Amino acid sequence: MPRSKMTGAQAVLECLKREGVDVVFGLPGGVLLPLYDAIYQSDIRHILVRHEQGAAHMADGYARATGKVGVCIATSGPGATNLVTGIATAYMDSVPMVAITGQVNTFLIGKDAFQEADITGITLPITKHSYLLRSARDIPRVFREAFYIASTGRPGPVLIDLPRDVTVEEIEFSWPELHLPGYNPSLKAHELQVKRAAKALMEAERPVIYAGGGIKFADAHQELVKLAKTLNAPVTTTLMGVGTYPEDDPLSLGMLGMHGTKYANLAIQESDLILAVGARFDDRVTGKIASFAPRARIIHIDVDPAEIGKNVRVDIPVVADAKNALSALLGQIQPKPRSAWNAKIEGWKKDFPLKYIPDMNVIKPQFVIEKLCELAPEAVITTEVGQNQMWAAQFFVHKDPRKFISSGGLGTMGYGFPAAIGAKMGCPDSEVIDIAGDGSFLMNCQELATAVVNDIPVKVAILNNGCLGMVRQWQELFFERRYSATILGRTSPDFVKLAEAFGALGLRASKPSEVEPVIRAALASDRPTIMDFIVSPVEKVSPMVPAGATLSEILELEWCEESHAAHVHGIVGIPGSMEECL
Amino acid sequence: MKHTIAVIVENKSGVLTRIAGLFSRRAFNIDSLSVGATDNPDYSRMTITVEGGEDVLEQVIKQLSKLINVIRVSELQPAESVERELAVIKVAADRENRSEIMQIVNIFRASIIDVSARSMIIEVTGDVEKVDAIVQLLRQFGIKEMARTGKVSMVRGARVIKV
Numbered sequence: 001m002p003r004s005k006m007t008g009a010q011a012v013l014e015c016l017k018r019e020g021v022d023v024v025f026g027l028p029g030g031v032l033l034p035l036y037d038a039i040y041q042s043d044i045r046h047i048l049v050r051h052e053q054g055a056a057h058m059a060d061g062y063a064r065a066t067g068k069v070g071v072c073i074a075t076s077g078p079g080a081t082n083l084v085t086g087i088a089t090a091y092m093d094s095v096p097m098v099a100i101t102g103q104v105n106t107f108l109i110g111k112d113a114f115q116e117a118d119i120t121g122i123t124l125p126i127t128k129h130s131y132l133l134r135s136a137r138d139i140p141r142v143f144r145e146a147f148y149i150a151s152t153g154r155p156g157p158v159l160i161d162l163p164r165d166v167t168v169e170e171i172e173f174s175w176p177e178l179h180l181p182g183y184n185p186s187l188k189a190h191e192l193q194v195k196r197a198a199k200a201l202m203e204a205e206r207p208v209i210y211a212g213g214g215i216k217f218a219d220a221h222q223e224l225v226k227l228a229k230t231l232n233a234p235v236t237t238t239l240m241g242v243g244t245y246p247e248d249d250p251l252s253l254g255m256l257g258m259h260g261t262k263y264a265n266l267a268i269q270e271s272d273l274i275l276a277v278g279a280r281f282d283d284r285v286t287g288k289i290a291s292f293a294p295r296a297r298i299i300h301i302d303v304d305p306a307e308i309g310k311n312v313r314v315d316i317p318v319v320a321d322a323k324n325a326l327s328a329l330l331g332q333i334q335p336k337p338r339s340a341w342n343a344k345i346e347g348w349k350k351d352f353p354l355k356y357i358p359d360m361n362v363i364k365p366q367f368v369i370e371k372l373c374e375l376a377p378e379a380v381i382t383t384e385v386g387q388n389q390m391w392a393a394q395f396f397v398h399k400d401p402r403k404f405i406s407s408g409g410l411g412t413m414g415y416g417f418p419a420a421i422g423a424k425m426g427c428p429d430s431e432v433i434d435i436a437g438d439g440s441f442l443m444n445c446q447e448l449a450t451a452v453v454n455d456i457p458v459k460v461a462i463l464n465n466g467c468l469g470m471v472r473q474w475q476e477l478f479f480e481r482r483y484s485a486t487i488l489g490r491t492s493p494d495f496v497k498l499a500e501a502f503g504a505l506g507l508r509a510s511k512p513s514e515v516e517p518v519i520r521a522a523l524a525s526d527r528p529t530i531m532d533f534i535v536s537p538v539e540k541v542s543p544m545v546p547a548g549a550t551l552s553e554i555l556e557l558e559w560c561e562e563s564h565a566a567h568v569h570g571i572v573g574i575p576g577s578m579e580e581c582l
Numbered sequence: 583m584k585h586t587i588a589v590i591v592e593n594k595s596g597v598l599t600r601i602a603g604l605f606s607r608r609a610f611n612i613d614s615l616s617v618g619a620t621d622n623p624d625y626s627r628m629t630i631t632v633e634g635g636e637d638v639l640e641q642v643i644k645q646l647s648k649l650i651n652v653i654r655v656s657e658l659q660p661a662e663s664v665e666r667e668l669a670v671i672k673v674a675a676d677r678e679n680r681s682e683i684m685q686i687v688n689i690f691r692a693s694i695i696d697v698s699a700r701s702m703i704i705e706v707t708g709d710v711e712k713v714d715a716i717v718q719l720l721r722q723f724g725i726k727e728m729a730r731t732g733k734v735s736m737v738r739g740a741r742v743i744k745v
């Protein structure tokens with residue numbers, strides 16, 4: 001292999017190029033000056049963010065939208081600690097990411113030097129792996145390993161801490177072979193287990209497929225669709241799995257769990273066989289674990305052996321990549337006809353559809369989502385966290401696995417907007433819309449500058465309910481309407497003016513009739529755009545399985561709280577009018 | 583229930599932190615942990631005793647196996663393995679009770695590795711129960727200081743746990 005002399009910083013850029021990186025998100029600082037000097041002279045695109053948390057979420061959004069590894073860069077000390085929430089978010093949702101942090105000179109490590117933080121220590125429990133470089137000679141090996149580890153098996157974030165002196169040290173660059181004796185992701189399904197799973201599926205009378213984010217990472221959605229159709233088995237997805245099965249298909253049950261559909265939850269509880277694929281039986285999904293799917297045997301396919309048996313007992317474990325396991329299963333099953341089970345589920349779907357009370361005067365947040373779906377059905381949707389996230393999952397008809405991007409495991413407010421910027425960088429030809437709450441959006445709204453300066457025309461739909469809606473909902477239901485610290489009301493800025501101050505386009509809809517024109521104007525715009533929808537402040541996400549309850553104890557909220565909702569009609573319409581009514 | 587596992591890890595800085603961090607984050611209880619070299623300088627071997635049911639043990643093994651620097655994790659069945667721990671114990675000893683202590687030391691095939699006018703250091707090797715037993719007996723004389731290594735274990739017979 002030809003060798004050439006270069007600095008550590010140049011070697012980092014060379015590694016990124018060899019790994020196929022075309023864009024990185026970051027913000028410089030003292031110890032990163034040599035690296036940024038190399039970036040200046042490189043053709044890799046660097047997006048300057050306005051807060052490092054934004055850089056991590058952008059890398060994450062880019063990774064989720066493209067399937068490639070996202071890269072973010074931050075300086076030592078506060079820059080690195082600002083990445084922490086973004087790294088934790090990526091870790092919880094198994095997102096392939098490489099985070100590069102600057103570090104003080106190796107001879108200063110441990111001396112509490114200026115802007116020193118033990119970032120490998122801080123991120124130990126929220127990274128798949130991490131490295132503290134001590135010599136530039138290790139750069140090629142470490143970067144090669146980092147990208148490999150981040151993107152294979154169960155993906156996850158890998159952090160590389162890069163001391164300043166390492167970036168100026170000169171080395172002969174050579175690209176090493178991978179040698180990771182302790183890392184062998186098990187990808188191929190065990191034949192016997194596949195046979196057992198296939199047999200169980202063929203025998204089952206009331207099967208349910210429960211699909212998670214693992215389908216996305218393995219690119220296994222086509223196999224999933226084939227399997228479901230061959231077996232005539234209904235499919236429900238987790239929040240991470242939203243979009244892996246087309247929701248306009250008759251076999252789709254939508255999402256399950258706390259804010260899943262009633263029919264998905266009933267189906268799980270009555271099922272005699274659950275096929276879990278790339279999902280991890282999270283408490284938001286299972287409800288009370290002891291009474292979860294009491295009549296069902298469980299087949300669990302997961303690439304991470306540690307997920308199997310972690311939360312529920314599993315009858316047939318299959319450790320494998322979802323694509324491999326589903327393909328193997330497809331070879332072992334025969335078509336099954338529609339059954340009484342399919343008819344029963346269709347009955348539930350008719351009896352318990354997702355619903356809300358439409359309103360002529362007040363914008364219902366669900367109505368905004370339905371309109372977005374109607375006018376931009378192919379858009380990549382990112383979400384913030386809270387009610388906005390749940391409505392985005394429920395009322396947009398998701399059909400594509402890489403077009404619903406949401407912080408599921410960590411539930412990070414402030415995620416959606418930078419993630420949208422990252423997704424747009426990865427998919428410049430797609431419309432990218434962040435569905436936001438007025439609380440969450442402010443957590444990373446500084447990235448408006450990033451979007452405007454770099455001409456990244458993402459769209460934000462703020463469901464402006466004047467409160468930290470999801471928490472307010474719990475207070476209404478479980479704390480006798482004592483709205484402690486959840487009413488934002490007048491304290492939020494004017495989002496239209498905020499957009500304009502950054503040089504973005506700001507639009508507002510205060511009445512239902514304005515919703516469609518605002519969305520059309522936003523979609524027609526080639527600039528970053530904020531749509532401020534003044535929505536009903538008292539709307540609740542429904543249905544709902546209260547925390548710790550069994551899935552079948554699901555409540556349909558809108559219908560019992562009608563009078564309370566009616567009470568506030570007419571007083572809403574301008575931002576900040578909530579205090580009076582709540 | 584106590585379980586003994588042998589863990590072969592890469593001999594790199596930070597590996598111990600990763601393992602300790604994993605145990606605290608996943609709320610696993612470590613009873614004892616010992617680390618030392620193997621015949622290959624690239625790898626170290628840890629013997630970890632964990633407390634918990636079969637489900638905990640399964641998670642411990644699977645989670646440890648996920649760490650990139652962990653090469654192998656095996657459970658050691660007590661019936662099929664030998665285990666040893668070493669302890670050095672400084673006991674208060676004077677002319678009066680020195681011979682009584684020496685008798686105990688003999689019974690346990692332990693040895694005396696330091697003597698002074700008012701103390702003795704006793705070295706004992708054996709399984710954990712044996713070490714516990716001598717400690718119990720020496721307590722009556724007054725234990726001034728004690729250091730135990732934590733146990734190391736190995737499978738009997740030809741089977742090996744190697745890289």
Ligand SMILES: Cc1ncc(C[n+]2csc(CCOP(=O)(O)OP(=O)(O)O)c2C)c(N)n1
Pocket residue numbers: 384385386387388389411412413414436437438439440441463465467468469470471
């Ligand atoms: C960083 C962070 N802080 C706090 C929370 C707790 N939390 C969950 S939902 C929520 C309310 C979100 O309010 P908003 O963004 O306005 O969305 P809404 O629920 O009103 O749609 C809060 C505070 C969180 N998930 N993330």
